[in-house]
Amino acid sequence: MTQNPLHWIDLPPVWLALSLALVWAFDQLMPWGLFGPTGPIVGGGLVASGVAIMTVAAGQMLAARTTVIPRGQPRTLVTGGLFAWSRNPIYLGDVLILxxxxxxxxxxxxxxxxxxFILLIQHKFILREEAVLKAAFGAEFSQWAAHTGRWFGRNLR
Structure with missing residues (x-):
């Protein structure tokens, strides 16, 4: 079966890049000044945090010898480190960058x-990935999901 060549274009980083391009285009068309001098400071902090979270999370996945490719087959369920606080820290990083x-x-x-962007990523990628993880890891995934927020947070019950 041959894959559609556009299959590799339909990836989260591409959607993030398109979203960033749209924000940049709005910036070029409509100067606002609403956020003032704190906008670049807080915005820069969010971008830096997003990049750091993505880098650390990808490093954790690679160290666990599992895939970082959204449609890949996971070999290991990573539940420690950043994954103890978010089931999707790389996507969380994308949102922080945006x-x-x-x-x-x-x-x-x-x-x-x-x-x-959150809705798009959740419906195009996260729900499918969670189904794959549940099929591959069963009760281990269910237990982790019950205690770890999809985007962020811990349920310590």
Whole structure:
């Protein structure tokens, strides 16, 4: 079976890049000034945090010898480190980068794009990945999912 060549274009980093390009385009078309001088400071912090979270999470996955490719077959269920606080720290990093760019470029009209991006990523990637993890790791995945937020948080019951 041959795969559609566009299959590799439909990946989270591409969606993030498209979203960032849209924010940048809004910035070029409509200067706002709403966030003031704190926008670039807070935005830069969010972008840096997002990149750091993504880097650490990818490193944890590679150290566990499992795939970081969204449609790949996982070999190991990574539940420690950042994955103890988020089932999807790389996607969380994407969201932080997008939100940071909106603040950095001072584009308040793009704030709804963050929520759209979250919905897109959740429905195009996360739900499928969770089904694959549940099929591969069963009760271990269910226990981890019960205690770890999809995006962020711990349930210590």
């Amino acid at each position: 939100a940071g760019a909106i603040l950095w470029w001072d584009v308040p009209v793009a704030v709804p794009l963050v929520f759209g």
